[in-house]
Amino acid sequence: MLVSILMLVNGPVGAVIASSETDYRSDSRVTLVVGSEQQYPPFSTGMTDNSAGGFTVDLWKAVAKEAGLDYAIHVRPFHQLLQEFKDGKADVLINLAISDERRKFADFTVPHVIVTGAVFVRKDNATILTEDDLAGKSVIVVNADMAFDYATSRGWTKQLVLVDTAAEGLQLLASGKHDAMLLSKLTGMQTLQAEHLSNLKALELKAGFAQRFAFAVNKGQSELLSRLNEALALTKSNGTYEALYLKWFGVYEVREARLGDFSGYLLAALTILLATAGYFFHRRQLDRAKADNKYRDLYDQSPDMFLSVDLESRNIIGCNQTLLTITGYSRQQIIGSKALSLCCPGSAALAQSTFRQFLSTHEMPNVELQLQCSDGRIVDVSVWASAAFDAPATDADDYRILHLALRDITLRKAAEEEISQLAFFDSLTALPNRRMLLDRLGRALASSLRTGRDGALMFIDLDNFKALNDTLGHDKGDLLLQQVAKRLAASVREVDTVARLGGDEFVVMLEDLSEHSGSAAIQAEAIGEKILTALNVPYDLAGHAHHSTPSIGITLFAQNKTNDAELLKRADLAMYQAKAAGRNTLRFFDPKIQDAVDAHAALEVELRNAVEQEDFVLYYQAQVDGNSTITGVEVLVRWKHAQRGIVAPYEFIALAEETGLILPLGNWVLDNACRQLTSWAVQPGLAALTISVNVSAFQFQRPDFVDQVLAILASTGANPALLKLEITESLLLKDVEDIILKMTVLQAQGVRFSLDDFGTGYSSLSYLKRLPLDQLKIDRSFVRDVLTDPNDASIVRTILALGYSLGLTVIAEGVETQAQRDFLAVLDCHDYQGYLFSKPVRLAEFEYLVSGLREAA
Numbered sequence: 023m024l025v026s027i028l029m030l031v032n033g034p035v036g037a038v039i040a041s042s043e044t045d046y047r048s049d050s051r052v053t054l055v056v057g058s059e060q061q062y063p064p065f066s067t068g069m070t071d072n073s074a075g076g077f078t079v080d081l082w083k084a085v086a087k088e089a090g091l092d093y094a095i096h097v098r099p100f101h102q103l104l105q106e107f108k109d110g111k112a113d114v115l116i117n118l119a120i121s122d123e124r125r126k127f128a129d130f131t132v133p134h135v136i137v138t139g140a141v142f143v144r145k146d147n148a149t150i151l152t153e154d155d156l157a158g159k160s161v162i163v164v165n166a167d168m169a170f171d172y173a174t175s176r177g178w179t180k181q182l183v184l185v186d187t188a189a190e191g192l193q194l195l196a197s198g199k200h201d202a203m204l205l206s207k208l209t210g211m212q213t214l215q216a217e218h219l220s221n222l223k224a225l226e227l228k229a230g231f232a233q234r235f236a237f238a239v240n241k242g243q244s245e246l247l248s249r250l251n252e253a254l255a256l257t258k259s260n261g262t263y264e265a266l267y268l269k270w271f272g273v274y275e276v277r278e279a280r281l282g283d284f285s286g287y288l289l290a291a292l293t294i295l296l297a298t299a300g301y302f303f304h305r306r307q308l309d310r311a312k313a314d315n316k317y318r319d320l321y322d323q324s325p326d327m328f329l330s331v332d333l334e335s336r337n338i339i340g341c342n343q344t345l346l347t348i349t350g351y352s353r354q355q356i357i358g359s360k361a362l363s364l365c366c367p368g369s370a371a372l373a374q375s376t377f378r379q380f381l382s383t384h385e386m387p388n389v390e391l392q393l394q395c396s397d398g399r400i401v402d403v404s405v406w407a408s409a410a411f412d413a414p415a416t417d418a419d420d421y422r423i424l425h426l427a428l429r430d431i432t433l434r435k436a437a438e439e440e441i442s443q444l445a446f447f448d449s450l451t452a453l454p455n456r457r458m459l460l461d462r463l464g465r466a467l468a469s470s471l472r473t474g475r476d477g478a479l480m481f482i483d484l485d486n487f488k489a490l491n492d493t494l495g496h497d498k499g500d501l502l503l504q505q506v507a508k509r510l511a512a513s514v515r516e517v518d519t520v521a522r523l524g525g526d527e528f529v530v531m532l533e534d535l536s537e538h539s540g541s542a543a544i545q546a547e548a549i550g551e552k553i554l555t556a557l558n559v560p561y562d563l564a565g566h567a568h569h570s571t572p573s574i575g576i577t578l579f580a581q582n583k584t585n586d587a588e589l590l591k592r593a594d595l596a597m598y599q600a601k602a603a604g605r606n607t608l609r610f611f612d613p614k615i616q617d618a619v620d621a622h623a624a625l626e627v628e629l630r631n632a633v634e635q636e637d638f639v640l641y642y643q644a645q646v647d648g649n650s651t652i653t654g655v656e657v658l659v660r661w662k663h664a665q666r667g668i669v670a671p672y673e674f675i676a677l678a679e680e681t682g683l684i685l686p687l688g689n690w691v692l693d694n695a696c697r698q699l700t701s702w703a704v705q706p707g708l709a710a711l712t713i714s715v716n717v718s719a720f721q722f723q724r725p726d727f728v729d730q731v732l733a734i735l736a737s738t739g740a741n742p743a744l745l746k747l748e749i750t751e752s753l754l755l756k757d758v759e760d761i762i763l764k765m766t767v768l769q770a771q772g773v774r775f776s777l778d779d780f781g782t783g784y785s786s787l788s789y790l791k792r793l794p795l796d797q798l799k800i801d802r803s804f805v806r807d808v809l810t811d812p813n814d815a816s817i818v819r820t821i822l823a824l825g826y827s828l829g830l831t832v833i834a835e836g837v838e839t840q841a842q843r844d845f846l847a848v849l850d851c852h853d854y855q856g857y858l859f860s861k862p863v864r865l866a867e868f869e870y871l872v873s874g875l876r877e878a879a
């Protein structure tokens with residue numbers, strides 16, 4: 023079963039070897055003493071040092087010769103050799119079966135033989151037909167052999183009988199002692215024959231263990247391991263292995279083995295034959311006898327890197343010198359490390375997927391990866407499998423090795439990069455050039471078609487650039503262009519493209535804007551303004567302060583409605599309009615869009631002025647109970663526009679939110695509502711009315727929102743209990759915990775909360791439960807069709823049930839008809855708001871309404 027090598031270095035071996043790795047390539051040769059396990063045919067056949075023989079011993083001798091190793095053979099019972107190996111006295115076991123347990127203390131070469139296990143019994147035995155019948159039986163095993171490990175794992179420990187050799191065990195069994203012996207089938211059959219034990223047989227059914235025999239070295243002896251793997255490969259390429267195989271296994275084949283039994287060994291041998299070929303395979307074409315050393319030199323000195331990877335562990339088991347030279351790692355660092363650890367993080371995914379592909383298809387495409395060198399350098403490599411070997415299925419295992427050739431293509435990559443840079447990028451600014459822009463524009467048009475989102479193309483020309491060039495020279499002009507490029511890139515998102523067409527012409531392409539061209543135009547305009555501002559900041563041109571302005575032409579593109587050349591032309595034309603309009607400005611190509619954008623910009627200016635001058639007025643809309651008694655009011659803001667008269671909120675609230683003007687505007691509304699509460703507090707009939715105020719999410723999310731509400735309550739003296747803040751579900755999309763906290767603080771002061779537009783947005787029930795709400799407001803879209811649409815009726819019913827179950831009041835808004843009101847009442851709704859009772863009206867009208875209703879009552 024096993025031959026071990028004891029390495030003697032000037033005396034007792036263990037002490038010398040266990041500490042650090044020996045340099046087997048150095049000139050100072052160490053002497054190896056080889057010990058063979060006693061009688062484990064055909065692998066080991068002697069009982070003493072002098073009579074050591076067998077397949078593995080012969081194979082070792084050939085491998086040692088290839089590797090240039092000196093050795094002496096030392097024969098011992100297997101369990102003794104294993105202990106010496108673990109103790110650091112034996113450093114190489116040349117016939118140790120691979121197992122996970124043994125990997126803890128040994129590193130293995132490629133396995134050289136794979137054998138199956140068998141159960142041996144007496145021929146007259148009638149009770150043991152499969153190995154499962156061994157439970158409770160007296161079973162013989164060679165001490166510390168894989169059969170011993172297997173029997174232990176099956177729980178047959180109590181009845182195990184340990185022997186030193188196969189012959190000893192089988193003789194015991196033949197003499198009628200014990201019930202069975204677990205053993206390598208090949209060893210058992212050869213021993214039966216040699217010892218003439220004709221009353222024994224192997225069970226037809228194979229035992230559940232198999233042995234992959236390999237040379238084993240102490241952990242960390244990577245240099246030796248690599249040498250052995252390489253030498254083993256040489257024995258395959260020069261025919262030694264086949265000769266030994268025929269010598270030791272052929273005998274058995276002729277005399278004993280049926281073809282089926284033998285095929286496993288044959289295939290295993292073939293595995294080894296193939297698996298170790300790697301870089302050596304081409305050598306078979308040449309004169310083997312004189313080639314070995316030359317080809318080792320060729321292997322090591324090849325400009326390409328070679329790597330052998332054990333597919334089972336994915337560890338590197340061999341490499342040539344070139345790989346070490348290029349990567350800067352030592353052989354010790356490389357051998358035994360994970361193959362993937364050589365890859366840069368950026369290449370790991372590709373390497374892994376290629377690896378997986380290889381495992382499933384046994385074919386490996388040529389891939390380009392990046393290696394991480396020991397000093398952090400990155401080397402681009404082109405990788406291909408110079409040979410990949412797959413063992414045909416055997417009982418034993420499916421052991422495979424992948425041999426890779428890696429070519430350093432760093433220079434080629436750099437050249438490609440440079441070519442691409444020249445072809446697609448502007449050399450002065452490193453921005454994409456026209457060709458790259460057109461390529462990206464094509465993709466952007468296709469993407470717009472897919473997503474339905476608009477994009478925009480901006481043509482940017484620097485005003486009076488020629489004058490700068492003429493007066494300060496081209497160097498300064500170049501500096502300006504480089505700084506402009508940087509500012510443009512900093513003004514847009516990463517997904518956008520900034521390109522230079524040449525001269526002082528730049529193009530910015532924006533993607534993924536809104537689906538609505540109106541909004542997309544406003545987004546593009548905002549970025550155009552940002553660019554105008556950025557390019558207006560003075561430049562430092564090598565000590566010379568310079569002010570430059572741009573003219574920007576913008577055109578929108580949507581869903582591939584036009585081609586790239588036409589778009590560039592439009593943006594260019596728009597840029598000329600910007601120049602004609604006095605420069606340092608932007609213009610849209612489409613006059614309608616330009617008008618809309620102008621109107622938007624004008625509205626913003628007007629709204630800003632209106633907020634400053636408080637050109638607003640509050641309208642009041644009554645809220646009534648089941649008896650049509652007004653219990654409260656919602657205040658709704660209107661803009662008192664000098665030319666347009668009263669402007670409804672839908673025309674300016676979104677703009678106020680976009681520009682941040684909602685903050686002063688919202689405060690103004692809240693302040694006036696609270697003043698009204700204070701004023702009503704002393705008026706009978708009005709003093710008990712609540713006032714609901716809409717609060718935008720922008721306001722609520724301000725860190726100082728709570729302070730501002732409390733400050734307004736304090737300064738106006740309003741009763742917080744009569745103030746109801748209306749929030750919308752959209753507020754709950756962001757940082758709910760913060761919202762809950764703010765609501766809780768205000769609620770503690772008496773302020774109440776109503777959830778507006780309920781049912782139209784996102785409301786998680788779990789949040790709803792935690793929000794300190796007082797009221798749900800059924801959105802008017804459900805009320806509108808409540809009589810005709812059963813779905814709406816059902817939604818309203820559900821909202822009512824939900825609200826009441828949470829202990830809230832529920833008010834229906836948008837009630838326009840008596841029929842709607844009556845139906846809502848049937849559904850158990852008791853509070854209403856809508857045109858049926860009153861439209862939003864001025865204060866005086868509202869107060870008149872309240873007093874009128876009071877008098878009518």
Ligand SMILES: Nc1nc2c(ncn2[C@@H]2O[C@H](COP(=O)(O)O[C@H]3[C@@H](O)[C@H](n4cnc5c(=O)[nH]c(N)nc54)O[C@@H]3COP(=O)(O)O)[C@@H](O)[C@H]2O)c(=O)[nH]1
Pocket residue numbers: 643656657658659670671672675688691716717718778779802835836837838855856857858862
């Ligand atoms: N952040 C702030 N937003 C405000 C403020 N004031 C108003 N708004 C927001 O504008 C939205 C539109 O308000 P408005 O045009 O005033 O419309 C209100 C009512 O006129 C309308 N309504 C009420 N009853 C009926 C009806 O029976 N039929 C019908 N067609 N419309 C009706 O509903 C609007 C009140 O809605 P809501 O606020 O959801 O209760 C308005 O929705 C606010 O979002 C402000 O000061 N700050």
